[in-house]
Amino acid sequence: MATTDATVTDTEMTEKIHQGLAARELLPGEHAVDAGYVTAAHIVTARDEHGVDLLGPVGPDTCHANHPGEHFAQSAFTIDWERRQVTCPQGATSISWSDQRKASGTPLARIHFAVTDCAACPLRAKCTTATNGKWGRSLTLLPREQQEVLAQRREEQQTEEWKKRYDIRAGVEGTISQAVRRTGIRHTRCIGLAKTHLGNVLAATAINIIRFDAWFTETPLGQTRTSHLARLELAA
Known part of the structure; x- marks a missing residue:
């Protein structure tokens, strides 16, 4: 769990996260992240210095934004x-x-x-x-x-094999959504980074307890929410 000022970008945290996991000997073989944490430098560093396959999409091969129509990328x-x-x-x-x-x-x-x-x-x-x-x-x-x-x-992420591998990221997004909905983790109740970090750690601990309880009690997974507009379309 890492807590930062709002001005810190995701890309600034990728290496710090890996260093923290390495210090605790908890580095994964594969680390699924969203696009905000991935650059070519991060992929190389994660592979060469930590033995981690940083799994996440990179930006497309594009040309100048003002170039119209088909172009040579x-x-x-x-x-x-x-x-x-x-x-x-x-x-x-x-x-x-x-x-x-x-x-x-x-x-x-x-x-x-x-x-x-x-x-x-x-x-x-x-x-x-x-x-x-x-x-x-x-x-x-x-x-x-x-x-x-x-x-x-860029070539790999166009393949169905890579897309299936990256499907695991849905579980991470689900965890983030659960933390936001159940603990209100995006809003701090404290003043100061240290106290906010403690609140984040407690929220993460609470999510673990909730998930352990759901597993032990065999609570079924929640159903994907269907919007009002989608329900009207299905009814039609």
Whole structure:
């Protein structure tokens, strides 16, 4: 159980959660989380440093938000990491590869194609809207290991096998819903992080007791709620 200020994002907690579980020797082989806790860096770190398969969806392979219609996403390009060069779907090769860092310190590579290659390309409309006159299509890549695991996860999460594996996450969401409904865990009754954390621990303990009682008394699982609108549709 971890309690933080509201400004702390989910991604900031993934590694801290794993470190806490490691200290107590409670690391799972597979950790099912929602998209907020997953980045390529987290997948690599969980695997290499903790031996944990971080199971959760990553963002889709997309192009610039202002690019209309069908477009060539990042996966359409071939990356030669050794030569530090990228080849586009039409066979043109990049002319610039520069190592940079985000403001957060995350390393990345910025790749550019020649404006002359892109201007004359018959598929330009599906690839780039660049009009700066200096570069054509540009790409931003994560470090190689992260970029490759990101591409692999994007392919995996489209398969039925991966989707069935991730179905287990429904149990986690059910637990969160039960905690919210039965204990009001989203509203603190205390002032201060330490007291709020104690309240969260007590709420989690209460949920465990409720579930043990339901198991021992063979209480059936609750039925999925059907909204008023859905009931009217079923009646029709």
